[in-house]
Amino acid sequence: MTTANRKIFDFHGGLELDEHKSISTSRPIEIAPIPPLLVLPIIQHIGNAAKVSVSVGDTVLKGQCIANSEGRVSARVHASSSGKVIAIEPRSVPHPSNLKVESVVIQTDGRDREIDTSNVGVTQFKTLSTRDIHQRIQDAGIVGLGGAGFPSHIKLNVGEQPVNTLILNAAECEPYISCDDMLMREHAEEIVNGLRIMQYALSAQHCIIGIEDNKVEAFSALQKAITDQDDIELVRVPTRYPAGGERQLIYTLTGQQAPSQGRPLDIGIVCHNVGTAFAVNNAIVDGQPLTSRVVTITGSGIPQPRNMQVRLGTPIEFLLEHCHSNKNDIGKILIGGPMMGYQINAYHAPITKTCNCVLVMHQRDITAAETPLPCIRCGDCNDVCPVNLLPQQLYWHARAQEFDNIQDYNLFDCIECGCCDVVCPSRIPLVQYFRFSKTTIWQQERDKEKSDKARERHELRLERLEREKREKRERHNRKKAALKKSPEQKDDPKKAAILAAMKRVQEKKTQTSAAPANTENLNKEQQAKIDEADARRNKQKESESS
């Protein structure tokens, strides 16, 4: 069932940006070749790093788990082609700070041998229990492929909380990126089936697919894939960045605002990305773990921009060579779109689960960053802010590092979409200031927590010492008081006992002086002998002394 007459709510602000999407949608999704080396970081998601379960020298098959999830909020990593593990070591990952992460490095054999998944897949997913589905999704290592990378099995297993609406985010609002668009055009059936599985896993009453109205082909492909039995609404939303922001999309489709410090689930809504739905379908129907994703390779530094189905772990450099990008022309590489993407310097870093776009800018398009002018408080940033913040005021406090004030102005509601940066006539990198403030506040909070704990420990210790002292004093005082109150009563038995003991000792002493202990109970004969000996000794003594 599809309807086109749902009421659309306009979120505040936003921008109509040049799309630059058509340059990468003219050709079908291409399957990227197998690179000689695959680098698979053990953390490509939000949560705990996975734990490596293979060793150097092991032969691995495509789809084989090479790192197991650690704890609930974690995700497995699978080999994305067959080959030999040649190293397990920290390698560069796509990250603005050249971060290195423990990675499994596989030398591929080019044969792409797969693990046997023939018995794993289930065509009728409703024969599985929801718990089974959660488990399978977890086992497949699926994370949110829209960019955040939160483990999907958690977002599909909400426990007791009821889910009214499952929203499939097909907006893809950032310029240049077209991987979701192409996936929908070519795999609408699988995506819709993945959505059905998600709906089943969440026991969601209702499903809405929110798609920007510039994706005409994808819209009709989805329309064809949705049957009358489905409770799925396909809704066009206006093309306005950031329409695909989770909270913005929810508001556009339902008019409901997810609470600022809460989750969409608090209002009974769960949001997933189309790429994730596709991966869920593959995991349940075909039993295939997540080993590849669609990546948009685009920008002025790429002669023929396109979308590719890329094995996770494929070095970005390898993809660029494949796309005939001239290394000397590259001015800048961004992972993600031009608005929220981040620049990387390690071109050998691999494609990970959350890389949706490699945006290569030609050198000629790089302009030196302008020195920002002072803020003139024109308020254009506030006009375009989708969260209705006052970036001009936030900036003022961020510059002064007044972190209390900046939180009063709701810094933590900033989604870092970058709209304010674009319209700022003074060219102030506002979001950069906000990111800096956020991380500084987090750091301060961590430090404070640490020092709080230390202080607490210290205070507890002081308290304990104090308590011990007090108790000691109290015991002492009690004793003293008792002594003063009735010295007789208390001491009498003790003294008596001592006296008695002393008496006994005295008696014994007198006894022993009278007769040596070992000469008691003698018979007459022995006594006579002793007397004789005594007499002799006495005589001897006398004669000696005389």
Place this chain on the structure above:
Amino acid sequence: MIINTPQVTSPASVSRLMLHVGYALIPGTLAYVWLFGAGILMQILLACLTAVATESIVLLLRKRPVLKTLSDGSALLTAVLLALSIPSIAPWWIIVLGTAFAILFGKQIYGGIGYNPFNPAMLGYVMLLISFPLEMTRWPAAMSLLEQAPSFQTSFNVIFNSGLGIDTISGATPFDTVKTQLRAGMDVPATLINSTYGKLFGSFAGVGWEMVSLGFLLGGLYLLVTRRIAWQIPVSMLGTIVVLSGLLYLIDSNYFMSPVLHLFGGASMLGAFFIATDPVSAATTPKGRIYYGIGIGVLCVVMRSWGNYPEGLAFAVLLMNMAAPTIDHYTRPRVFGQGKGN
């Protein structure tokens, strides 16, 4: 360090904004020249030269980039606005002194553009008005009222030779006339139809001045339509002027000027679109801007009706500049996800 900013080209820039505000001043200025003579052009030129010189010197002393800062255009805009605010036949040193004061004490002393709490042009204007009341209240008469239109030479002489021949080309403004006549005991309707003064009021709000105001309104609408200024301030300010002066006019039309006279007889249009909208010194929240505009409107009408000076716009703007931070504090918009939307 890599600064991650959006890789999207955008035309937004401060100098472009100032440039367009400058364009928007053209119709009003042309009307001014057309109806009052070329004196205003000399004032604008003097003001601009003074502004550039003052700003350059201060920037050199502060060891800041001179050309880059000057190119933001804000000093020139301040100069032009001040020149348009003072009588076009004032002696040369008035505008030179006022502009230098505006740039130095209105702006640079606080750290330059973006940091000034007061509108620099209005600060300069008020300083001049208080210090040099005579020079600051001798306004040019519309040329249509003069027997002989002043030649360029006359204007030049008036400005550079300390008011030589000024009496031949000066005249009272509509607000001046109303105020003076009220003090003399003549009520407003009588002044408007008086044989001596009536001709000053032109077709609806003053010979010459009404057309200049229309010119500024035209430029202001251009800024509104192209979203270069926030709509809240001019709309709320002019709306307040109309409503409040309308009420007063209904209560006692003998004593109070009509809303039309309020809107087009004084500096309302220049003030609403070009002066009160100076973003640096105005309130910055959407709601705050409405209150800010209302505040200026109220103060304007009150000062014009009961104040000592015929025109109160500059004082109104400065007073509301002072209130802007407080207004901003209490008018923060509700952030997405907090409150009623749920």
